[in-house]
Amino acid sequence: MVGIVLMPLPGPGTLVVVAGLRILVPYHPWAAASYDRVRDRAVAAARAGVATRTRVAVSLLGVLWVAALSGTYLLDLSIPRTTVAGLTVGPSLPFHSTATAVGLLVSGLASAAATGYSIARLRPLPVTDAT
Numbered sequence: 444m445v446g447i448v449l450m451p452l453p454g455p456g457t458l459v460v461v462a463g464l465r466i467l468v469p470y471h472p473w474a475a476a477s478y479d480r481v482r483d484r485a486v487a488a489a490r491a492g493v494a495t496r497t498r499v500a501v502s503l504l505g506v507l508w509v510a511a512l513s514g515t516y517l518l519d520l521s522i523p524r525t526t527v528a529g530l531t532v533g534p535s536l537p538f539h540s541t542a543t544a545v546g547l548l549v550s551g552l553a554s555a556a557a558t559g560y561s562i563a564r565l566r567p568l569p570v571t572d573a574t
Contacts, residue, residue, distance in 0.1 A: 457485045458557060490565040493558070499566075502558045509551035516544035 461482050467474035493499050516536060524533035 457488065458553075461485050486565070489557070489561045490567075493561045493566045499558070499562060502554075506551055506555045506558060509547055509554060513544050513547035513551055516547060517541070 461478075464474050464478045464481055468478050491498075492502060516539060519535070519539065521534045522532070522536060524531065526532075
């Protein structure tokens with residue numbers, strides 16, 4: 444259930460879903476029936492995410508963005524008071540707490556590890572001409 448909640452958030456939501464299903468496989472037939480399909484789709488998505496240099500660069504920029512957000516929350520930087528669509532934000536960050544900063548940091552590290560793994564293990568090798 445946690446993996447489903449993490450899907451839209453930065454970090455390893457898909458990995459949590461696959462790991463959770465793997466834990467449930469010995470106990471529930473529905474988990475065993477779903478595990479291979481979900482794992483294969485997760486691997487295909489990871490492979491597609493690092494298929495080109497542009498996708499790798501975007502993934503790494505996402506990791507840097509999450510790390511910068513974590514630093515911003517840890518340093519408790521003030522932001523200008525702003526109103527957007529009737530919602531006022533500032534002078535402190537929304538949901539500001541050390542827990543938010545740590546959560547962002549852990550998400551960034553997990554994303555960096557998943558991206559690194561995908562690059563090392565799943566990125567297609569360049570085709571070279573043997574002539």
